[in-house]
Amino acid sequence: MKILISSLLLVLSMLSSPLWAADSITVEQLKQEMASNKAPIIIDVRDEDEYLAGHIPGAIMVPAKNVEHHLDMLDQYKKDEIVLYCVSGRRASAAATALENAGFKKVRLLEGNYPGWQAAQ
Template identity: 85%
Template structure:
């Protein structure tokens, strides 16, 4: 009985944890950091047509579906702060997981993603 209870407790803890380990950053925090000398690397993980329709100034486009193919190019940013965004958070979360699995440790997700950025303009 104790083993079953322990297993169920562990399962509950795992299922209630977020699907990504990355921290988050608000739009206001990002704006402040962008105006500082230590501006983060901003990566837009949406598709090209979405990026071309509008993006955060200075953002690099690396579509989430191809992020594993761009790890060599992103390697130069491995020690930098990185902020990821998309439209809903799903693609940014998947990209954060891929980067963290590749050894990137300073990955954050933009709260509210691109719609929050647009609303704050």
């Protein structure tokens, strides 16, 4: 019985922890950084139609499904702060994992993603 309870607690703790390793940044923090000379590289990992319907000013569009194919182009930003966003965080976290696996060290996820950005406008 103790083993079953311990196993259940372990599974529950794993489910409650984030699915990504990247740090996060709030919309307010991002706005402050954008207003200063410390603006990060902002990457919109949504699809083209979503990007064209509206995006954060200055964001580069690299759909999450194509991130690994664009690593050469993104390599110039390897030492820069990078902020990723999508709609729900799922694609952004997958893209963050791909970038971190490729050696990018300063990857952050936008809290609230694009809906959070829109709500703050």
